[in-house]
Structures are given as C-alpha cells and as structure tokens.
Amino acid sequence: MMNALNEAAVKNSNLADLYYQMRRVRTFEERVGELFVRGQSAGSMLHLSIGEESAAVGVCANMRDGDTFTTHHRGHGIFLARGADPARMMAEIAGKEAGYCHGKGGSMHIADMGLGHLGANAIVGGGIPAVVGAGLAARNRKTGGVSLAFFGDGATGQGILYESMNMAALWKLPVMFVCINNQYGMGTRIDQATANPRLHERAEAFGLAARTVDGLAVEDVADAAAELIAGARAGQPGFLVIDCYRFYGHARKDKSPYRDDIEEAEGRKKDPVLSARNKLISSGMMDESTLDRVDAEIATEMDATIDFSIAEKEPQLNSMFRDVYAPGEPEPEPVRARLERILARE
C-alpha cells in the first residue's frame, strides 16, 4: 500500500507518513458511514472521528510495542493508527465472527490485547482508570511500557478522570491522558458544560505535565505527544489536550441540529488531513498526482474492508453463552434448556 508513497522518496518522510496514516483513518471512517447507509453495520451506534485524525495519528506515532491504551467510544482512528487491521475492525463493526471480538463488542467495545488495546468504552470516562492500573502493572513488572487513556472533552465532566489523574500523579506512574477536545459532548458544546474550558489547567493542578496543542498540525501533536510520553515513561505522567472539531454529528444518525451551518463550515476548515496534504505540496515534498495515487490506494484498501465485512459470516448462535466466564467454566444455562428440564414430566 505504500508504493506511491515510497516512490515519492520525500525528504520529510515523517509528515508524509503521518499524512498517510491520517488519510487511512479518514477513509476508514467514511467507509464506516457507508457500511451504515448500506444497512450492513450492526446498529447505528457509530461515532466517527472525522476531523480528529491528528490526535490519533500524532499520539500513536510515539507509542511502542508493550505500551497499552484504552479509548472512548470514538476510537476507530486510534486503534487503526496503532496498527489494527481495518478489515477485522470493519467486520467487528458489522457484528461478524471475523471481527476482533467475534461480533460481541462492535464499534464501542473493540479491543486487541496483541496491540495493547485494553478496550474501547461506551461509558464516558469508563476506560480511564484502567490505565492507572496498567501503569501500576508496568511499574511493578518493570516492563518499560506506558499506558494511555484517550477520551473526549465530555469525559472531563466525570469524576473518575480526576480520581485517576490524582492517583497517576501521586504514584508517578507511566501514564498519559489524552483529551481529544472536539468541542462537543454529544450535542453540548464545551462552553455550555464547563466554566473553565482551559482543560490542561486541571491537569496542572494535579501535578501532571500538561499541554494543549492545536490539532490542525499533526506534526505539532506528534511533537507534543513525544515529549509527554517520554516524560510519562520516566515517571512524570502527562496530559495532552488536542483541540479539534468534530466534523459530523455525535453518532451516525445525528444531524447536529444544535449547531448552525456557519459554525460547521468554519469548524471544518480545521481539517488536519487537508492541512497536511497542502503542506506536503506547498513545501515541494510531494506533488499532487503522487498524493492522488496514495489516496486512491487507501480508498481501494478501505473499500475492500466493506466487501470483507459483508461477506463474512455471523457468529454462531451458541457462541452467545461463551466467554461470560473463563474457558472450562460451565456456561450459563439457556432459558429454553432450563424450561425443558424443569417442565419435563414423566
């Protein structure tokens, strides 16, 4: 998939690579929307991260093998940027057996222990304290790993965030908090939800190393993340706020009646993918036709994820009772089986 990119032999391969990763996230999310329109997604609880690609890509570019992370419900881009297979992701979003969680998790509960993904979460703030524990485990087991919690500005309304920040700072854990401030918790704008929207100040109050960065420039996000992750690895937990704009509604069906067209048009000008693309062209690092080929290759790759997810099979019905408890433990008795047993009369 990197052919067109490699041919370009650019001098700033870093920005080119960050662009490539962001374009993959953007295109994947567009295909998730398409899967829904085609009636092939499992439900409509699909939260797209279009407009927020620099957060996922800029931070994940600084993670290593052995690092762990949790995400919020808008986490497709983060998982993909960390190395997920988009076809297996799409199959999970479609509720298929071939998905990462065999169709039991879906968009909001996708996870992969192999990549250190301790899970996406459908409870706002729900995945945050797990990274404190994972950081504790990394410290006690001396793995050298860092654990990162990705969440939105909406989670700054949850007490669990502050409990977790306090513990991470108190115990000097290799932990980092990544707040993707897309300006909206569902339909409520950040200034309607808090009197002080300078979110990094809260982290400073807890003794964390904190920064806010404009998500328009992915290389700025990557630089800030590099500094904070290095600090976290050395025992100074960090907090990074990435300012961006959620281009579309909260979930797939939300048409954003709570904000007007002018605001949306203005917000969508903060496009990190387009910004990186223009920078590659204007600086002479890559030309437009090469970038068109890169984009086309990615489109082909992501189109295939839709075909794959549609072609794959549903989970077996009897898998329903599996994995409530560990393998080897008795599975819960199905209602029908119980009824047949207790109502059997000689």
Next chain:
Amino acid sequence: MTMIETTYRDALRLALTETMRADENVIIMGEEVGRYGGAYGVTKGLIEEFGEDRVIDTPISEPAIIGSAVGAAMAGLRPVAELMYVDFIGMTMDQLANQAAKIRYMFGGQIGVPMVLRTQGGTGRSAGAQHSQSLEAYVMHTPGLRLAMPSTVEDAYHLLRQALMQPDPVVFIEHKGLYTMKGTLDTDAEPAAWGKARVMREGADLVIVSYSRQIHHALAAADTLASEDGIQAAVIDLRTLNPLDFDTIRPLVEQAGRAMVVSEGVMTSGVAAELAARITEECFDFLEDPVVRVAGEDIPISVSPLLEQNSVPTPELITEAVRMMLK
C-alpha cells in the same frame, strides 16, 4: 497437618500473606489497607512485609480503586482491591458491572479480569443505614462476577485462597460481625471445592439454605428446634453465590419436601427470592409447603441496636418460622 486456633480476621490475613509470598504479582490496594492496617484490621502488618508497591494505600476514590484494579488485572497483576464497606459498592458499580464483569465477554474472550474485590457487609455494629447493608444481590444480578461469602474461619482462609486463583473477577464479601469469631483452621486440609456448597447439618424435616453470618443463626435455630421440638433441620452453607451449587440443594430438598431460605439482605428481589424461585421450579413435585423466605425487612438499617437487630433474621425468627411451617 497444621491445625491452628485462629479468628476469621486472622485467617483472612493468613490467606493474603501466603498468596502474596507465593506470587509477586498479587497486590493489595484500597483505603487504609497499608499503614492503618485495614478498617477491620485484616491487612495489618502486610505493608511491613511486602512494601508500598504491593500494599497500596489509595486516596478515597472508590471508582478508581476498582477501575485501576481492572486495568492492573488486564496488564498482568492479580490485584486485591479492598472496598471498606460493601455499602460503597454503588460508587464503583460502573467499573465493577460495566467493566470488570463484561470485559471477557465484550472482547470475545481475549482476556479476563482476575481480580478480587474484598469487602465486608452486614449488621451488628450500630453502623447505621450506610454501613450495615447486605448488597450481595447487586453483585449476583450481574453475569460475569463471581461472588463468595464465607461464614466460617475455615472458609475465610480457604475461600479467599481459592478466590485468588480464579480467572474471573470475584467479589468477596466478609461479614463484619464475624471478624472476631474463633475457630480451628487446618491450612493443609483439602478444602471444599470452589463453587460447592457445604451441608453444615443433616436433617430430614426441612432444609434451610443460607450463607454468611446467617448460617450461625440457622444452626442455632436448628439446635433449638431439635432439642425443644424434635424437628430435624438440615442447614446448607452456599459459600459461593456465583457459582451457585444447586446440585447440593436439590436432593436434600427432594428428600425433606420443605425448604427455607435465610438471608440478611432485604427480601424483595433479593438472593432469597432467587433461591426460592429456583427451589420451587426445580423441586416443585416434591414440595409439601411453599418455599419460605426469611430475609431482611424491606427497610433501611437503624443505628439503634434494638431496631438494627430486629431488621434482619434472628435465630428466634428462624425458629418461629420453622414452627409455623411445620405446625
């Protein structure tokens, strides 16, 4: 054979100590578990032996205590998270019920959450409505959570050791009224298997199914009934409510034809309700009488010792209930 005279509290500490010596991944975290030694003294002295990295005093942050234990368990540790009172479980319910209980299932079996949530509940110390409850039904109502409630010194030790070997999250609820109870513990004895109930007393006239401190009330009632009324009541200690061992209950109830469930938790939609429903469904053709629940009154717990004691089943109430049933 190592027989020791000990208490419920010391038996719990012994189980923690031995497990921590054998496995450096076992850690304890919670409010006052370290320097203070635990609100009820269970973890006293452990910080001296195992250090601050393994016996971790936390801020008063119950959701994050349980939530970080979840992450630690996923990342290779085996945390024992202490919740000072089970009454605080509502604070932690998202991390317990939405995270710990569902992670294995939601993630398609990729990983489990081998943690133990140690807590204590029940009446007996005039601790009032927010420090005296029996909330096991909250836990039992959530698939994915194991639930153990030891009634004896032996089980305080053996059940906790077994809980620390489980691949899935275990909520381990001690009874605050039992910590000073004395008993003989054989640490080398083959313990009853995890998930198996124990017949504490044989009896052909009816079966009393119970757990935790109410076992002692049921046994006291059974003694009174035997000596004063000639009634022989069997008493079954469930030990774990999940797994629930119905195989031990069924044959005894089928034989006796009468069953009573005794629980300190409030009656409505409680553990006793579930057990009564199961016994009725499974043993219907053998029952001479309705399955009776003797459970906590449907009220909060008072500070007044008189009101408190009468808010939950007493040996006298159990005795009377059996007499009403068999008259």
